[in-house]
Amino acid sequence: MSEVSQGGRQPTIREVAAHAGVSPMTVSRTLAGGVNVRPDVQQRVLAAVRELGYHRNENARSLRPGQASGLIGVAITNLGNPYYGNFALGVEEVAAEYGRRIVLGNTGEDPARERQLIADFIGRQVEGLVLVPSGGASDHLQPERLGDIPIVLASRRVYGLDVDAVLLDDVGGAYRGTRALLDAGHTRIGFLGNVRSVFTGQRRYEGFARALAERGIEPDPDLVQREQQDVESARDAMRRLLDLDDAPTAVFSSNNRNTVGALKEIGRRLKAGADVSELPAIVSFDNFELAELMPVPVAVIDHDARQLGREAARLLLSRLGGVDRRGPARLVEMPVTLAPSSTD
Incomplete structure (x- = not known):
């Protein structure tokens, strides 16, 4: 068990040195770049640093003992x-x-x-x-x-x-936004979200799926895009949704980067001559830049960041x-x- 887990405190450089079987000076040299320290010794020191959870004290020279950093x-x-x-x-x-x-x-x-x-x-x-x-x-x-x-x-x-x-309130917000689309008559609703490991993405998908389930609708895998982390990948995901033979009439977007990407794709299609009435309505979780100027209906699940x-x-x-x-x-x-x- 490491010194940190035993004492609930940060280990010292001397404790790292003892763990690695080297001198405190060797630990300092390794952490400063490894000059004049053999590679195998550097590896031992770095392994000890990881195992003990040691962190360099960058402020030690500028702070008096007992002084808080602020x-x-x-x-x-x-x-x-x-x-x-x-x-x-x-x-x-x-x-x-x-x-x-x-x-x-x-x-x-x-x-x-x-x-x-x-x-x-x-x-x-x-x-x-x-x-x-x-x-x-x-x-x-x-x-x-x-x-x-x-x-x-x-x-x-x-x-x-x-x-x-x-x-x-990720689940409740996504539920209300999706229910609003259902109440407006939409039944083919796309979902744009980020990677599945992201906590908010999971919760917002849960709210989306709950609203559909109340109306007896199973999420269509073709309408669910969940791996977008930036605007350009969201734009590509929206393109895939709109290129479907039976494209969604509405889209729930789980964050503002997905929404901006979706609207970029919509803007491209409008420039190419698409009729705005053929493009989906959007509900966006999170507000975004110039939301009120969008050419298609965009409802926002808003909060104060x-x-x-x-x-x-x-x-x-x-x-x-x-x-x-x-x-x-x-x-x-x-x-x-x-x-x-x-x-x-």
Whole structure:
């Protein structure tokens, strides 16, 4: 068992050295690039670092003993998505109220990048973490690996990780949006979603399928596209839906990047002479840029990304402030609203 899991603290460089059977200087040289350290010794040191969960202390020279860094690490999945920019602003607003600053990083939905980013944050002695998780393995997020650093998950949960989280009403919102399409007379409804491992994508598909089931409709596999992580892949998925012999008359899009991709494909077809009446109505989970100017009906399942960030920051800062520092995990689920399209 590692020193971290035994003591609930971060291991020291001396403990890493003892574990690897080398000197502390050799560990330091390895972590600084490996100059004058044999490759086999570097491998032993790096294995010890991984096994013990050691993180370099990047702030050690600038902080006096016992001095807090005042930093909060914020890791999001897509810096190019305006949604997450607003989310980060919400975290920053609340952090600033308490005299703290945020350090922002992007994981790109890559579990390996997430793992490295969290390690970098810890090395900079952040006081707490706010994370939109990528959905991969969670061993690096377990309390025994983070030591005394509290973490709050936002938008998504990680199965097997019992920590504070702020979520949206994903299932209920998707259910209401799909039901609105059914009430409008649509029965062939397409679904655009992201990869199956993404927590929100699973929940929003659940709401979509529940609404169909209430009307006795089984989801048609030909109408379900679930692997899109960016605008261009969503555009391709929408093209596949519209090229079907029996194309959907409406589409439920599970996030704003999928919606923008779908509308790009619709715009291309309109330029090529398609009749707008032949194109599907859309319900989008998440608002997006210029939603009110779209040429086809687009209803939006809306919520405040900035408020989501504020709620995550408040949960974290209540831990840092000593309120329930080690209390049971808390879950906040924020409501969403269905705003009808401007053509309704």
